[in-house]
Amino acid sequence: MLHIVNKSPFKYRNLDTCVRVSEKEDPIILIEDGVYAALKGSSIEGLMKKTLEDHPVFAIRADLKARGIDEVLDGIEVCDYSCFVDMVEKHIPYSWL
Amino acid sequence: MATLEVNGKQHELDEDGFLANMDEWNEDVALALAKTESVEMTEAHWEVVNFLREYYAEYKIAPMIRILTKAIGKKLGKEKGNTKYLYELYPAGPAKQACKIAGLPKPTGCV
Amino acid sequence: MKFGILVQEGPYNHQASDSAYNFIQAALEKGHEITGVFFYNDGVINTTKLMDIPADDRHISKRWSDLGAKGIQLIVCVAAAKRRGINPDVLIENARIDGLGQLSELCIESDRLITFGD
Amino acid sequence: MFVNRKAPHGSIYAYEGLEVILIFGAYDQEISAAFLDDAVLSLKKGQDTSEIGTKEFSATFRVLEAYGVENRYVERESLEQRGLTEEDLVMDVEVVDGATLRKYMGEQDVLLPF
Numbered sequence: 001m002l003h004i005v006n007k008s009p010f011k012y013r014n015l016d017t018c019v020r021v022s023e024k025e026d027p028i029i030l031i032e033d034g035v036y037a038a039l040k041g042s043s044i045e046g047l048m049k050k051t052l053e054d055h056p057v058f059a060i061r062a063d064l065k066a067r068g069i070d071e072v073l074d075g076i077e078v079c080d081y082s083c084f085v086d087m088v089e090k091h092i093p094y095s096w097l
Numbered sequence: 098m099a100t101l102e103v104n105g106k107q108h109e110l111d112e113d114g115f116l117a118n119m120d121e122w123n124e125d126v127a128l129a130l131a132k133t134e135s136v137e138m139t140e141a142h143w144e145v146v147n148f149l150r151e152y153y154a155e156y157k158i159a160p161m162i163r164i165l166t167k168a169i170g171k172k173l174g175k176e177k178g179n180t181k182y183l184y185e186l187y188p189a190g191p192a193k194q195a196c197k198i199a200g201l202p203k204p205t206g207c208v
Numbered sequence: 209m210k211f212g213i214l215v216q217e218g219p220y221n222h223q224a225s226d227s228a229y230n231f232i233q234a235a236l237e238k239g240h241e242i243t244g245v246f247f248y249n250d251g252v253i254n255t256t257k258l259m260d261i262p263a264d265d266r267h268i269s270k271r272w273s274d275l276g277a278k279g280i281q282l283i284v285c286v287a288a289a290k291r292r293g294i295n296p297d298v299l300i301e302n303a304r305i306d307g308l309g310q311l312s313e314l315c316i317e318s319d320r321l322i323t324f325g326d
Numbered sequence: 327m328f329v330n331r332k333a334p335h336g337s338i339y340a341y342e343g344l345e346v347i348l349i350f351g352a353y354d355q356e357i358s359a360a361f362l363d364d365a366v367l368s369l370k371k372g373q374d375t376s377e378i379g380t381k382e383f384s385a386t387f388r389v390l391e392a393y394g395v396e397n398r399y400v401e402r403e404s405l406e407q408r409g410l411t412e413e414d415l416v417m418d419v420e421v422v423d424g425a426t427l428r429k430y431m432g433e434q435d436v437l438l439p440f
Binding site: 022 | 428429
Binding site: 214216248249287288307308309312315 | 338339345349350353355435436438439
């Protein structure tokens with residue numbers, strides 16, 4: 001299963017539920033405002049670091065760029081739409097709207 | 098907007114002839130609505146209308162035809178729980194025609 | 209692979225329709241098939257041709273219509289459309305208003321169904 | 327599987343989500359519904375929308391079984407977070423923990439969020 005998170009973690013708790021209802025190794029992809037979870041030095045860095053222990057986490061390059069995020073938390077893989085498509089090909093997607 | 102006069106009272110109808118205000122429904126209104134559909138109300142017709150009204154009161158929706166036949170079969174007897182029987186009573190479609198006479202909102206028709 | 213797309217959010221108000229569009233473009237470039245785009249909730253507002261957009265911004269409904277011209281079916285949920293005043297008179301070209309049953313069909317036809325919304 | 331996560335009334339998602347479930351049920355597809363996060367609030371007993379003017383639809387969830395939605399899951403933690411128990415809900419459901427729900431979600435071909 002591929003978890004798609006599109007919400008800012010500072011306003012919504014989607015990421016918390018996503019992590020709770022997921023299996024180890026399930027990939028998580030951050031899109032739209034979800035990419036704010038990749039910010040370095042934020043108040044949710046702890047949650048993200050813990051998430052990264054169990055899950056591969058990706059963030060869409062275009063969304064990061066649009067939001068002025070040049071540097072992401074260590075362990076988060078920056079990917080483009082083409083890799084997003086590959087991941088949906090590999091896994092059944094669920095969007096945590 | 099079209100209206101339907103029953104016992105000297107005007108009832109608003111929507112563009113498809115459904116009662117605009119559900120609360121205005123009574124048996125005379127039902128008979129007048131049946132007339133607009135050219136349906137002669139028999140006891141069997143009332144049975145379905147009353148069933149729909151009870152169903153709506155409990156669940157806030159009119160059941161889809163497949164569910165309606167099943168539920169009617171359970172409540173009113175197996176011989177009545179089939180599409181053929183319901184279409185004989187309401188040739189234009191039980192869900193739509195019977196719902197109209199029962200004063201229920203028109204089905205969203207999303208199928 | 210066959211991808212079905214569900215768009216639940218209106219244009220401009222939310223990035224969902226942009227993300228859906230970008231995803232579709234990337235999928236097509238990789239040679240995948242898009243079985244259809246289903247517009248539900250406020251997503252139906254993507255398909256009105258009444259949009260009047262300044263030249264320096266993307267024209268979202270036109271973008272969808274162009275995609276439809278390429279043979280990708282654009283399905284607008286009738287119940288959701290009725291609620292929001294979308295009818296055949298205001299519908300963009302290459303889209304059609306149809307029932308939710310079509311979403312069910314889309315789920316069956318596609319290898320993956322991916323949702324973009326709020 | 328329909329995975330519902332939104333509260334009723336404040337926005338239309340819960341209601342329009344329910345409409346989709348009913349249509350899919352009528353199509354005889356094998357479907358299940360999960361409720362977590364704020365969606366468990368859709369199932370809370372005692373809702374009365376008469377004074378806000380929106381449609382009250384919590385009663386409608388009770389037809390899901392008749393519409394062929396045999397598997398209806400509620401996530402335990404979502405209930406607990408909101409101070410609710412199974413007895414507060416309008417219909418019979420299977421209360422499961424997040425890991426179990428994940429397992430069920432993993433068995434699906436399609437996951438529709440509402």
